[in-house]
Amino acid sequence: MAAALALLLLLPGALQAQVPLPQAPTIPLPGSGPLLPPPPVPPAVLPPALLPAAPALDAPPADPTTRMARPALVAELSQQTVDITTGFTGTQLLVFGATDRLLGPQPDGTPGDDVLVIAQNAPEPMIVRRKIEVLGFWINGPSARFRSVPGFYVVTGTRPLRDMLPDIERSTKHLGLDKLPLASTGVQDPGYREALLQLKQNAGQWREQETPMHIAGSRLFRARLDLPATVQTGDYQVQVLLVRQGRVLARQELGFRVERVGAAAQIAEVAEQQPLVYGMFCVLLAAFAGWMGSVLFRRS
Amino acid sequence: MQVYLPIAEMSVDAFLLLGIGFGVGWLSGMFGVGGGFLLTPLLILIGIPAPVAVASGANQTVGASVSGLIAQWRRGNVDLRMGGVLLVGGFAGSFLGVQVFAWLRRQGQVDLAVAIFYVVVLGSVGALMVRESVRAILHRRKGKVGRRLHAHFWMHGLPFKMRFRKSRLYISVIPPVLVGFGIGILSAIMGVGGGFMLVPAMIYLLGMPTSVVIGTSLFQVVFVAANVTLLQAVTTGSVDIVLTLLLLIGGVAGAQFGAAMGTRLRGEETRALLGAMVLAVAGSLLWGLLRTPESLYVIGPLP
Numbered sequence: 001m002a003a004a005l006a007l008l009l010l011l012p013g014a015l016q017a018q019v020p021l022p023q024a025p026t027i028p029l030p031g032s033g034p035l036l037p038p039p040p041v042p043p044a045v046l047p048p049a050l051l052p053a054a055p056a057l058d059a060p061p062a063d064p065t066t067r068m069a070r071p072a073l074v075a076e077l078s079q080q081t082v083d084i085t086t087g088f089t090g091t092q093l094l095v096f097g098a099t100d101r102l103l104g105p106q107p108d109g110t111p112g113d114d115v116l117v118i119a120q121n122a123p124e125p126m127i128v129r130r131k132i133e134v135l136g137f138w139i140n141g142p143s144a145r146f147r148s149v150p151g152f153y154v155v156t157g158t159r160p161l162r163d164m165l166p167d168i169e170r171s172t173k174h175l176g177l178d179k180l181p182l183a184s185t186g187v188q189d190p191g192y193r194e195a196l197l198q199l200k201q202n203a204g205q206w207r208e209q210e211t212p213m214h215i216a217g218s219r220l221f222r223a224r225l226d227l228p229a230t231v232q233t234g235d236y237q238v239q240v241l242l243v244r245q246g247r248v249l250a251r252q253e254l255g256f257r258v259e260r261v262g263a264a265a266q267i268a269e270v271a272e273q274q275p276l277v278y279g280m281f282c283v284l285l286a287a288f289a290g291w292m293g294s295v296l297f298r299r300s
Numbered sequence: 301m302q303v304y305l306p307i308a309e310m311s312v313d314a315f316l317l318l319g320i321g322f323g324v325g326w327l328s329g330m331f332g333v334g335g336g337f338l339l340t341p342l343l344i345l346i347g348i349p350a351p352v353a354v355a356s357g358a359n360q361t362v363g364a365s366v367s368g369l370i371a372q373w374r375r376g377n378v379d380l381r382m383g384g385v386l387l388v389g390g391f392a393g394s395f396l397g398v399q400v401f402a403w404l405r406r407q408g409q410v411d412l413a414v415a416i417f418y419v420v421v422l423g424s425v426g427a428l429m430v431r432e433s434v435r436a437i438l439h440r441r442k443g444k445v446g447r448r449l450h451a452h453f454w455m456h457g458l459p460f461k462m463r464f465r466k467s468r469l470y471i472s473v474i475p476p477v478l479v480g481f482g483i484g485i486l487s488a489i490m491g492v493g494g495g496f497m498l499v500p501a502m503i504y505l506l507g508m509p510t511s512v513v514i515g516t517s518l519f520q521v522v523f524v525a526a527n528v529t530l531l532q533a534v535t536t537g538s539v540d541i542v543l544t545l546l547l548l549i550g551g552v553a554g555a556q557f558g559a560a561m562g563t564r565l566r567g568e569e570t571r572a573l574l575g576a577m578v579l580a581v582a583g584s585l586l587w588g589l590l591r592t593p594e595s596l597y598v599i600g601p602l603p
Binding site: 084085086087088089124125126127128129130131136137138139140191192195196198199200229230232233260263264265267268271272275276278279280281282283285286287289290291292293294296297 | 302303304306307309310311359360362363364365366367368369370371412522526529530532533534537539541542544545548549551552553555556557589590591592593595596597598599600601
């Protein structure tokens, strides 16, 4: 894999000509030209099997002299779909890639670049209720409604987020758990927002990881995303950001989808689309099981 | 062995579910209760979302009750006539109960209302049963003749009298219809089969002998639980067939063992045990309402 990525870095020209992709383009760093002029290699020389699905590169410019600079950041996901089968107990996704300049702290003391990975799914409305005591009973009292709350939100990076970016940058780009845009209607007490943060983190669905990502050879990075067994189905978005001296310089957006397959998916589909048939089938199945039980375990 | 539940969207240990199903099925065969009032809280305790727990619990109750019903039928313990009359009231009551439940949901206090219903009904039923059966056991030990469980209420003399041979009763049909109706409403609101309310009502209000009560109550529970399952599947789609299947396999086995064990007990002892169990569940629910919660806040998807 490292060899393939190295090929990727050295031959952007060949790749541009070969693979058009729908993903968002990397934003190259202004003013940093390639260290070496990419050697022109005809595409036919490279067997397609060696090249992993190339990530975001723009449509190639017609004139080869205006070839784009080597991308500052390149990233990929280990899988694009997560299949939930009958024996699903959670899984792990890898986000990996390479950068133009060196990553992480260097032996000569200069700080290198940093990479930030944020994974989240489509936000949904949620409600936070506060319990109050009335005559000794604890009942649900006032509530705050949050319009868009991501069900899953994980932040990981080569350094803790707070060390990488200053507060201003994090606020404007909404990076990090404390900068999530959580507009609410209902009771305007900050306690509700804090409760939402606390409870989501307790459930393991929102995480801001302190342990840094793995870096290999100051060029390659690898992050692991843990998806629990209770992961929600749907589309997930993974942002990979290149950070240098407190500024975000390049951004790549990847995506994956979690869906049920096989028997689990068919059952869920029938339950949704033909509920009456499904309900009757469940009842009849239960009655039949009851009869079978009385026959098999007869004790009279 | 972990198995993934498609509707609950989580994976649980299959053997744990089999065990829970067996335990609850055992109770249902023994006491003539569906076990829903135990099963739903147990499922929620192991982390299954509440709507799926209620709906799949009702589904499992159908299976375990059918199994227990067949076992009791073989022993000649089912009064079909009385069961039919109760059922007429039960269907009407459960339809009304569903409307009340929907109204409570719109008010946003359905958790509290259901919990209070549970505590009040379970508490009073359990207390009455324990008190009466303990008194009967003591009387029996002292050698006194078993007194009649009920005085003939004025209600029994109402018009439309029918002969219920299996129950050895000749009473008006109005009390059974009213009993079925009342319990139907409560079943729909609390999401249970209603057996634990029906059994004492049949014994104390209608005056049926305990041996026939269990089988006839199971008859009612089967239909009410089937009704709840269908309504849940159609309105919220929260019946998880994989969860139900695992609970069923344990449940129908357990119901047979429970039924065999139940016939060995005398009426008073059965009532005492059931009353004690019902009281225990009521007590734990009351404790849940009164104790300071771990977190003052609760989050959930917008209904």
